[in-house]
Amino acid sequence: xxxxxxxxxxxxxxxxxxxxxxxxxxxxxxxxxxxxxxxxxxxxxxxxxxxxxxxxxxxxxxxxxxxxxxxxxxxxxxxxxxxxxxxxxxxxxxxxxxxxxxxxxxxxxxxxxxxxxxxxxxxxxxxxxxxxxxxxxxxxxxxxxxxxxxxxxxxxxxxxxxxxxxxxxxxxxxxxxxxxxxxxxxxxxxxxxxxxxxxxxxxxxxxxxxxxxxxxxxxxxxxxxxxxxxxxxxxxxxxxxxxxxxxxxxxxxxxxxxxxxxxxxxxxxxxxxxxxxxxxxxxxxxxxxxxxxxxxxxx
Amino acid sequence: xxxxxxxxxxxxxxxxxxxxxxxxxxxxxxxxxxxxxxxxxxxxxxxxxxxxxxxxxxxxxxxxxxxxxxxxxxxxxxxxxxxxxxxxxxxxxxxxxxxxxxxxxxxxxxxxxxxxxxxxxxxxxxxxxxxxxxxxxxxxxxxxxxxxxxxxxxxxxxxxxxxxxxxxxxxxxxxxxxxxxxxxxxxxxxxxxxxxxxxxxxxxxxxxxxxxxxxxxxxxxxxxxxxxxxxxxxxxxxxxxxxxxxxxxxxxxxxxxxxxxxxxxxxxxxxxxxxxxxxxxxxxxxxxxxxxxxxxxxxxxxxxxxxxxxxxxxxxxxxxxxxxxx
Numbered sequence: 001x002x003x004x005x006x007x008x009x010x011x012x013x014x015x016x017x018x019x020x021x022x023x024x025x026x027x028x029x030x031x032x033x034x035x036x037x038x039x040x041x042x043x044x045x046x047x048x049x050x051x052x053x054x055x056x057x058x059x060x061x062x063x064x065x066x067x068x069x070x071x072x073x074x075x076x077x078x079x080x081x082x083x084x085x086x087x088x089x090x091x092x093x094x095x096x097x098x099x100x101x102x103x104x105x106x107x108x109x110x111x112x113x114x115x116x117x118x119x120x121x122x123x124x125x126x127x128x129x130x131x132x133x134x135x136x137x138x139x140x141x142x143x144x145x146x147x148x149x150x151x152x153x154x155x156x157x158x159x160x161x162x163x164x165x166x167x168x169x170x171x172x173x174x175x176x177x178x179x180x181x182x183x184x185x186x187x188x189x190x191x192x193x194x195x196x197x198x199x200x201x202x203x204x205x206x207x208x209x210x211x212x213x214x215x216x217x218x219x220x221x222x223x224x225x226x227x228x229x230x231x232x233x234x235x236x237x238x239x240x241x242x243x244x245x246x247x248x249x250x251x252x253x254x255x256x257x258x259x260x261x262x263x264x265x266x267x268x269x270x271x272x273x274x275x276x277x278x279x280x281x282x283x284x285x286x287x288x289x290x291x292x293x294x295x296x297x298x299x
Numbered sequence: 300x301x302x303x304x305x306x307x308x309x310x311x312x313x314x315x316x317x318x319x320x321x322x323x324x325x326x327x328x329x330x331x332x333x334x335x336x337x338x339x340x341x342x343x344x345x346x347x348x349x350x351x352x353x354x355x356x357x358x359x360x361x362x363x364x365x366x367x368x369x370x371x372x373x374x375x376x377x378x379x380x381x382x383x384x385x386x387x388x389x390x391x392x393x394x395x396x397x398x399x400x401x402x403x404x405x406x407x408x409x410x411x412x413x414x415x416x417x418x419x420x421x422x423x424x425x426x427x428x429x430x431x432x433x434x435x436x437x438x439x440x441x442x443x444x445x446x447x448x449x450x451x452x453x454x455x456x457x458x459x460x461x462x463x464x465x466x467x468x469x470x471x472x473x474x475x476x477x478x479x480x481x482x483x484x485x486x487x488x489x490x491x492x493x494x495x496x497x498x499x500x501x502x503x504x505x506x507x508x509x510x511x512x513x514x515x516x517x518x519x520x521x522x523x524x525x526x527x528x529x530x531x532x533x534x535x536x537x538x539x540x541x542x543x544x545x546x547x548x549x550x551x552x553x554x555x556x557x558x559x560x561x562x563x564x565x566x567x568x569x570x571x572x573x574x575x576x577x578x579x580x581x582x583x584x585x586x587x588x589x590x591x592x593x594x595x596x597x598x599x600x601x602x603x604x605x606x607x608x609x610x611x612x613x614x615x616x617x618x619x620x621x622x623x624x625x
Contacts, residue, residue, distance in 0.1 A: 029341050029350050045324060046316065050355045094322040096306060096555065107443065107451035134450050140457030142439045143555045145307075147322045170520060172316055174372040178342045178360035182352030216443040216455045216549035231306040235324045 020177075021087065021185035030181040041187055044175040046092070047238040048167055050085055050183070050261040057242040057259045058083050064257070064266055065246060070280070072273040078248035080257060087185035087238035089152040090161065092169070093199035095232040097207050099142045101225045105217035106133040133219060142211050146229075148202045152188035152195050152236065156243075156258065158202075163267035164260040167239050171262070175238070188236055196234060203229065309434075309559035312519065314375020319523045320556050342369075379471070379515035379522050381428050381565035385487065386497040388587040391506055394569040395422055397584050401592035410599040413575060420579065421572040424503075424510040424586070426565035427472040427480065431492070432526050433465045437555040438534045446544030453548065462537050466492075469529045471515050471522070474570070479583055479593060486588035487566055512565050526561060530554055 023030050061080035068076055113130045116123055149169075151161040173179070188195070207227050212220065240261025245254045248271075257268040292298065301311045304318040304325075317324050342351045344362035351369060354361035360369040389397070402414040410416075438460055443453035466489050470480035503509045515522070534554045542550065567586025572579055575597045582594025 030352050032340050032342065034340055049353065049358045051358070053355050092317075092322075092324070094317075094324075096321060105455035107448070107453045107455070109451035111450070132450075136447075136455050138441075138455045138457060140439070140441060141459045142553060143437045143459065144439075144553050145321045145555060169317075170374055170376075172374060174316060176360075176369070176371060177340070178351055178369050179353050179371065181342050181350070181360055210553070214439070214441055214551045214553060216441050216457075216551065217453070231321075231323070233306070233323050 016186070018187045018189045019184065020187055021180035021183055023182065023184075030183075032177045032180055034177060042192075042236050044089065044236045044238050046172040046235070047087060047175050047179050048169070048172055048240055048262060049179065050240040050242075051171075052242065052259065052261050052264050054083050054085065054242070056264070057261075058244065060259060060264060060266055061244045061246075061257050061268075064268060068270045070272050070276050071270050072248065072276075075246065075248040075255070075271055078246050080244040080246050082245045084243045085183040085261060086156075086241050086243050087180055087183055088156050088161065088241045089186060089188040090237055090239050091150050091152050091188075091195045091199060092235045092237050093146075093148045093150060093196075093203060093232070095146055095203060095229040097142075097144055097146050097203065097227055097229050099144075099207055099211060099225050099227045100139070101142060101211050101223065102137070102139050103215060103223040104135045104221050105138050105215060106135055106219035106221065108133050108218045135221075136217075138215070142207070142214060142225075144207065144210060146203045146206055148199050148206065149237075149239070150195055150198045150202060152190050153186060154189040155186065156241065158198055160258055160267055161241075164241065164258050164263075164265040167260065167262055172237065180238070183240075185238060192234070196232075199234060200229060200232075203227075303558070307555075307557045307559075309556065310561070312375070314373075314377070316372075316374050319520075320559055376518045376520050379428075379430075379517050379519060379563055381426070381512065381515070381563045383431075383493060383562055383564040384426065384496045384499060384512075385492045385494065385564065385567060385587065387424060387502060387506060387510075387567045388491070389567075389569070389585065389589055391422065391424070391508065391569070393589060394571070394584040395419065397590045397592050398422070398571050398573070398582060400590060401582065401594075402596075406596060408598050408602055409596045410575070413597065417573050417575045419571060419573050422569055422584075423508055424506050425474070425568055425570050426510060426512040426586075427470070427475050427568060428513045428515050428563065428565050429471055429480065429484075430469045430522060430526055430561050431564050432467050432469070432530075432559060432561040433463075434467075434530060434559040435461070435463050435557045436530065436534060437461055437557070438538055439553045439555075440534075440538035440541065440551065442538070442542045442547045442550040444542050444544035444547040446542075448544075452546075456542060456544075458538075458541055460537070460541060462534070464530065464533055467529065467533065468564075469526050471517055471525070472513055473516065474513060475568075475583065482593050483566070483568065483583065483585060483591075486585055486591055488587075491587060492564055492566075493562070510567075515563065522561075526559075527556070530556060 020033050058080050065076060108131050110129050110131050112127050114125055114127050116125055149165060151158045204227050208225055211225055242259040242261055244257040247254050259266050303310050304323055306323040307321040309318060309320040315325055344351055344365060344367050346367045347365045349362050349364040351360045351362050357368055359371050402417050441457040443455055447454040468484045470477060472480060531554055534552045538552050539550060569584035571582040571584060580595045582592055585591035
């Protein structure tokens with residue numbers, strides 16, 4: 001925790017050591033905490049403005065809560081509260097990838113097959129057309145540019161950020177501290193080396209998917225690839241996310257919802273009521289039994 | 300002059316925050332003037348001194364009292380504008396003569412009286428707009444073809460090649476069709492196109508009519524999408540020539556462009572409207588290649604009917620001769 005004095009009213013502010021924007025509790029003045037950049041704490045190059053208003057984000061969250069049929073009733077009655085607009089630190093990763101791949105490609109062909117069957121008590125020979133697959137080895141090279149967004153925040157891990165992507169990066173603007181005023185913002189809290197590793201892992205997975213779609217044939221198996229990333233670049237950017245908390249039970253953990261501040265995409269891990277799941281399973285099993293009984297299986 | 304992208308060598312335009320081809324970030328702003336220690340700061344409006352906060356509706360930091368907006372450097376996406384105006388090599392009289400000569404070209408379905416009865420309603424100089432790009436590309440391709448196939452009809456193939464594409468024209472014209480611009484472009488020599496621009500006011504005076512210049516009506520981001528689609532189509536054509544065998548399917552191509560340079564050109568033509576038998580037709584006279592005209596001509600329906608009757612008579616004769624032989 002770090003202590004600052006509000007430049008407007010003089011009140012003492014206590015903020016997390018990685019926070020860079022704070023609103024004074026007493027006079028509501030928005031303060032930006034400026035620190036000199038360091039190699040492990042680079043300055044953001046870009047930020048993306050909020051487009052979705054707070055009220056709209058809250059309404060979307062409440063609609064999602066009401067639609068959570070399998071959640072405990074207390075959760076469905078709860079409302080999203082403590083809405084916070086947060087600029088999440090993320091890294092924009094881009095690279096030129098050169099990939100060598102090795103794969104087996106399946107090409108289908110049709111052929112006639114003779115088989116023996118019984119008709120009217122007699123054994124007869126018939127022919128039918130069957131589709132078979134012939135496998136060919138294929139080696140090749142695939143070059144492309146790749147671009148990924150990875151979280152640099154320990155508060156919002158990468159899988160959760162991915163759930164509310166994509167962000168329209170055409171609307172990026174060059175970072176200016178003023179853009180954070182009135183919202184919460186944090187510095188990159190994950191080590192840069194971890195973000196590089198996450199970005200390369202995501203980029204590798206993307207290249208794999210792209211190669212898989214790039215390959216010809218009717219089917220494919222045993223895809224192996226060796227990806228070499230060149231001219232890599234990792235740039236810090238702040239992306240807008242609404243963070244909402246849903247408190248539905250005094251003894252349960254608060255449920256966190258994330259809403260993309262630009263597109264409105266929503267992520268929440270809805271709690272599941274085991275009683276509702278059990279009831280649903282019993283109803284499904286009962287209906288299956290009823291259907292089987294009607295069809296005469298038990299007679 | 301903005302230096303090109305350090306990764307792919309493509310040209311960057313003013314206002315590009317990232318390379319439009321490979322997404323590499325353009326040089327960041329200077330960090331001079333940053334504080335040496337940690338400081339908390341309230342950003343104040345330059346006008347009234349009130350605190351500034353980011354306003355979602357304005358998409359920028361705005362003063363809560365006087366609504367003054369802080370300007371932000373965002374990705375520029377201006378409307379495209381022509382930068383090269385190749386001079387007309389054909390004047391108005393030559394264009395009219397070319398049109399009249401084009402009427403006289405014998406065409407079977409065209410009325411014989413076209414050259415004597417057609418009247419020029421309007422003939423005006425116009426510049427149609429297009430992007431012309433040069434690019435080097437690494438093209439990876441994969442496809443199925445009949446070469447090397449065994450029991451199946453197909454066998455997979457893949458490859459990679461380097462290709463240079465120069466002076467590729469992508470039309471942005473709304474007035475001229477794609478087919479028309481495709482026919483016109485081979486006759487604009489690049490040394491004329493990229494020569495210093497003529498004095499456009501003097502050119503209009505010399506031609507005796509104001510030259511209408513089409514507008515791009517497309518923003519930079521959309522233009523880049525169009526040129527990259529065009530590059531993709533070119534790469535597919537180049538890759539198709541390299542697939543072995545006589546038949547292929549599932550051709551897939553991935554293009555890595557480098558050193559992409561795009562120029563915006565307003566090409567000279569004459570657009571002619573002529574009347575024949577009460578109906579209006581359009582023709583395009585090339586602005587540089589003398590005597591080159593494309594367009595629609597009227598159809599002599601009497602000739603079409605005559606041809607159909609002859610074909611029917613021949614068919615009937617054939618049927619009679621075949622049935623007679625039986």
